[in-house]
Amino acid sequence: MTRDAVQVAADVLVIGGGLAGAWAAVAATREGARVVLVDKGHCGTSGVTATAGPGHWWVPPEQREAAVADRLKRSLGLGDPDWMRRILDLTWTSLPSLRGYYDFSTDDRGQVAYRGLRGPEYMRAMRALATDAGVRILDHHPALELLRHGDGSIAGASGLALRGERPWTIRAGAVVLATGGTAFASRLLGSATNTGDGLLMGAEAGADLSGMEFSNYYTPSLAGTNMARSMAYSFARWFDADDRELDIPNGPDVTPHLARALLKGPLFCRLDRVPADIRAVMPQVQPNFVLPFDRLGIDAYRDRFEVTLHAEGTVRGIGGLRVADAECQTAVVGLYAAGDAASRELVTGAISGGGAVNSSWALSSGQWAGAAAARRALASGTRADALAVATGRAGLRPRRTAGTFDTSGAVAAVRVELNAYDKNIFRRGEALDASLERLDGIWRELADHGRAEGRAGLRLREAAALVAAGRWSKAAALTRRESRGMHRREDAQGADPRLAARQRVQGLDRVVTRFEAAPSQAEVA
Amino acid sequence: MIEVVIEERCDGCGTCVDACPSDVLRMGEGGKAVIAAQADCQTCLLCELHCPADALFVWPEIEQPVGITAAQALASGQLGAFRRDSGWGEHAGTFTNQHWRMGAIFERARLMAIELAAAKSARSEEGSTS
Numbered sequence: 001m002t003r004d005a006v007q008v009a010a011d012v013l014v015i016g017g018g019l020a021g022a023w024a025a026v027a028a029t030r031e032g033a034r035v036v037l038v039d040k041g042h043c044g045t046s047g048v049t050a051t052a053g054p055g056h057w058w059v060p061p062e063q064r065e066a067a068v069a070d071r072l073k074r075s076l077g078l079g080d081p082d083w084m085r086r087i088l089d090l091t092w093t094s095l096p097s098l099r100g101y102y103d104f105s106t107d108d109r110g111q112v113a114y115r116g117l118r119g120p121e122y123m124r125a126m127r128a129l130a131t132d133a134g135v136r137i138l139d140h141h142p143a144l145e146l147l148r149h150g151d152g153s154i155a156g157a158s159g160l161a162l163r164g165e166r167p168w169t170i171r172a173g174a175v176v177l178a179t180g181g182t183a184f185a186s187r188l189l190g191s192a193t194n195t196g197d198g199l200l201m202g203a204e205a206g207a208d209l210s211g212m213e214f215s216n217y218y219t220p221s222l223a224g225t226n227m228a229r230s231m232a233y234s235f236a237r238w239f240d241a242d243d244r245e246l247d248i249p250n251g252p253d254v255t256p257h258l259a260r261a262l263l264k265g266p267l268f269c270r271l272d273r274v275p276a277d278i279r280a281v282m283p284q285v286q287p288n289f290v291l292p293f294d295r296l297g298i299d300a301y302r303d304r305f306e307v308t309l310h311a312e313g314t315v316r317g318i319g320g321l322r323v324a325d326a327e328c329q330t331a332v333v334g335l336y337a338a339g340d341a342a343s344r345e346l347v348t349g350a351i352s353g354g355g356a357v358n359s360s361w362a363l364s365s366g367q368w369a370g371a372a373a374a375r376r377a378l379a380s381g382t383r384a385d386a387l388a389v390a391t392g393r394a395g396l397r398p399r400r401t402a403g404t405f406d407t408s409g410a411v412a413a414v415r416v417e418l419n420a421y422d423k424n425i426f427r428r429g430e431a432l433d434a435s436l437e438r439l440d441g442i443w444r445e446l447a448d449h450g451r452a453e454g455r456a457g458l459r460l461r462e463a464a465a466l467v468a469a470g471r472w473s474k475a476a477a478l479t480r481r482e483s484r485g486m487h488r489r490e491d492a493q494g495a496d497p498r499l500a501a502r503q504r505v506q507g508l509d510r511v512v513t514r515f516e517a518a519p520s521q522a523e524v525a
Numbered sequence: 526m527i528e529v530v531i532e533e534r535c536d537g538c539g540t541c542v543d544a545c546p547s548d549v550l551r552m553g554e555g556g557k558a559v560i561a562a563q564a565d566c567q568t569c570l571l572c573e574l575h576c577p578a579d580a581l582f583v584w585p586e587i588e589q590p591v592g593i594t595a596a597q598a599l600a601s602g603q604l605g606a607f608r609r610d611s612g613w614g615e616h617a618g619t620f621t622n623q624h625w626r627m628g629a630i631f632e633r634a635r636l637m638a639i640e641l642a643a644a645k646s647a648r649s650e651e652g653s654t655s
Contacts, residue, residue: 041546045571050546053624105625113625120574120611121622140548162548187587192567193546225585226568231627234634250638273637278630284623285630287610288570292585295603 006161006168009384010036010136011377013157013172014370015143015198018047019054019359020339021178022126023094023366024373028176029133031374036170037135038159040142040179040193044127047180048315048340050119051190052229053286054359056091058115064088071357075349076485077500077518078211083346086326087357087364094363101125118287119190141168143197144461145392146175146205146335153380154205154334155388165454171384173377174334176369177202177321181314181340182469184418185411188219188310189226189288195462196314196469198341202321203468204391207330208506210343212319212469213476213487216424217352218255219316220269222292223306229289232271232282232300239268239304252351256488258309259421269307271300311419316352317486318344319473322504327372328365334376336369338362345502350485393508394447394464395457402451407463410442414466418473427477428491436474443467447509468508475511476503527566527583528593530558531604534580544575563590570607577614579605 012028014021017039025037039046059067068084095114098104102125107113117125130137143159147169156171179198183191199209219228220236238246240261248257261267274282279301283290293300314320321330321337323346328336339362344353347361390396417435418424446467452460480503482496483489501518505511527549537556549566553559558580560566568587573579582598584591598604612620 041548042544045544045569045575046546050571051569053627055628103622105622107625116624116627118611118622118624120571139543190567190569192565192569222585224587226587227585231630231634234631235637249642250634275633278633281623281626283610284612284620285626286624287607290610291570291603291607294606295585295601 006166008036008170009382010034010170010172011382012174012373013170014176014178015157016178016180017043018180019049020362020366022130023363024176024178024338024370025130025135026133027367027370028374029135031371033374033377035135038138038141038143042139043137044123046193048190050123052119055116055356057088057357057360058091059088074351078345078502079349080346087347087360090364091360098125101129142458145390145396146201147388148205148391149386149388154332160458171382173380173382174373176336176338176373177341178338179341183311183313183315184470185415185466186311186419187226188312189228191315196465200465200468202330203508204393205335206332207321207335208504209319209472210322210502210504211345212472212505213480214318214350215314215473216486217312217316218309219312220307220309223308225292227289227292228310229286232274235271235273237270241266256425259425263421267307268304270304274301315340318348328369336373338365338369352486395450395460398449398451400448403449405446405450407459410463410467413442414470418470427489432474432478439467439471471511472505475513476505479513526568526590527560527563528590529582529595529598531580531595531598532557534578536578541572541576541581545572573607574611
């Protein structure tokens, strides 16, 4: 081992301390496991929940079958009603268990409001819950790669403690990847550390992914800022540079309209239709929404202001590591995926889960993954002294001579290829091909020569993860030659009934896609 | 982006240094928080929220720092605004958490969009018959 390496053994290692990771860690302790949680940033502020305010898919038992039927219809053939029922059940019983950690409000009718939690307070509560449960939390400890036993099962992970730039190795009987989705280096609020690290680590260890073509959800914000809180914009009026009002109806399909306008020139907004009583409470509903306006001297509800669209990648997109069983184990034994690091197709299908279904998924998949990881680890043991092989490649172990690699150039390329409106919202085979070719070239260069130490090494691995996730997304979008849900092909409009199935993608040096067998027609009818 | 730490307010508790998800802040030699990696700041504003002394100031522009001074931050009236509106610390009770209204607000927007669409189609029908 490298000198001064920190060595730890645990039953379960959770990588990522956002919503799903925190729930996973708590659930693992309930099974009696010793749990270590590592976070690239700080469990409590990391991830996209901490800056947001998630509702949940919160449906009383008597209304659930109707909710599932509706969601299943809108999933366009890719959802699974059993998984939907399971997350509804677990959401209903889990949120009330946060009493004492989260100060739930009482609504106008005197009912405790469990459905929605404000992000900073939710994550503060999750950290306290995990700490009280005995989880050992290591902040500012990004993971860089997974370790594998000779039999292919997962043996732990290693990474970098940012303070002092010391390497760490944690041996564990099972690992939960809860590293979040990736917004492909867009400026989306809260997503800066969500660079797809878990997707890359999982794939290197042998996992596959699913749903990566569904990665084109966008959210408006005041131009020049990242404040992608969408609520007020659901009342917006939209204008071009000449202050002509655009005929853009608000609703779930607003994005392509806004993107078309942005491709023509600057886009402006007025929020003058936000009712007065809502304006009055806005700072206490979404305290961060009002801050950029207040500081920049803009009257949000009177002035016309310029807006931009921030790409949400796989955050409010759908794709991620494929869960291969009901406990969120990936295709790799001992490796579990939770939250946005996992594909959410089972519960969202081909349309975004928005904040609500995604939060319920994070809460549920986290607990299933954490509990199953604990049971596996307690049964198999940690085997901390058994030989373990490091699985990381690109950016850690170059295929050829280590040399200089332009990390920020690679990130900038991903940002453009994955997020540009004309490349990602309005998709065409030719453009997807061109993007894939460019990303393949960057990948070859990185995998052949990329190598760096310390923080620069972390940035290089993040770039590798972004490029890898970008290639999976482009490859999957290319082979789904149809339009379904958020995936719109300008050169293949309308859904092809033969493609009403989930699509897997895998591979690093060579990316391969394949459709699963379509679910039975009865299920998707 | 994080712009400035107000030294006379910072009591060196280190909360912001721990809380920053992008590891932007450090404890300086003088026992005060300092901005060590400004370019890594993602403008999440959570350091402001977690600072009980309201000693940090984040400017909403994300691309580059604009060079705001401690005096400008103090004069802005915005120091501590996020923590106040969030009802943290001494503001608990006065600034209550109204987040639970979010569902009803979205619903009102949805109904307004339906009304506007209906009014528009009524107008266009009128236009086509006159």
